[in-house]
Amino acid sequence: MKTTIRLFAKARDLAGTASYELDLAESATTADLRAALGEHLPALQPILGSLLVAVGNDYATPSTPVAGRMDVAVFPPVSGG
């Protein structure tokens, strides 16, 4: 299922793009998403383990379904303030 992922901060810089489309299995979880990102965007590998995943406006848990969503985002730990 086509899934659109937005990238921010260092993830965007390393990937060289602010948005990326992946084809994920219907049962894909955030762990599958990370693995697929690492495969398709190898530049992300150094920070893959630290990437947070958001679906909609909420942080995803490891079991949150992500496939087919248009509102998935990945980014490293936040540092506002």
Next chain:
Amino acid sequence: MIQLTHQPIDFAALTESVRSNQAGAVVLFLGTVREMTHGWQTVALDYDAYPEMAQAKLNEIETEARTRWPVIECGIAHRLGHLELGDVSVAVAVSCPHRHQAFDAGRFLIDQLKEVVPIWKKENWSDGSTEWVHPGTEVNPKVQNPMSKE
């Protein structure tokens, strides 16, 4: 009032906006761009955000603060884009009937903001290099300098 803005934060107006005859205490927190971090010199910071989610998370932490303290008014503003030394990056203003409530609510709001709101800063160091600040990630030799710990 919650605001993400590329313009300088008018923290006087923000403070005024939370004043109330029901409040005996108004607390304002300002985050400002600091020059030195572990001996490294910052010349500027660039802030980026995931705006939709940042807005939603700021709303959530305001709601949470209101369940914990008798908050009368609350204003949070975070600046985005390029900031110079001394610029105000974030302002949190909160009013409560009593001062300890206002201090506690204000501290909770800024601590939660730094923990969960998807905003990031990038250091522009004086040696010309730049570096995203991503706490807990280990490709950050300057910020992780073991010579000084805070």
